[in-house]
Amino acid sequence: MPTYEFVCKNCSKSFSVILSIAEYEKKKTKCPKCGSKKLRQEITAFQTVTSKKS
Numbered sequence: 010m011p012t013y014e015f016v017c018k019n020c021s022k023s024f025s026v027i028l029s030i031a032e033y034e035k036k037k038t039k040c041p042k043c044g045s046k047k048l049r050q051e052i053t054a055f056q057t058v059t060s061k062k063s
Contacts, residue, residue, distance in 0.1 A: 013027075014053045
């Protein structure tokens with residue numbers, strides 16, 4: 010499942026959340042520090058693992 014990075018606009022707390030795509034689309038993520046839903050998603054790098062070697 011994808012990991013999403015967020016920053017709370019209310020308290021400036023940065024945090025990561027592992028969500029399925031369906032959960033992400035529901036937009037019910039809250040800040041773990043203050044409970045706010047006012048979040049800004051951060052752009053982050055990602056890595057994939059495949060079975061074939063390049």
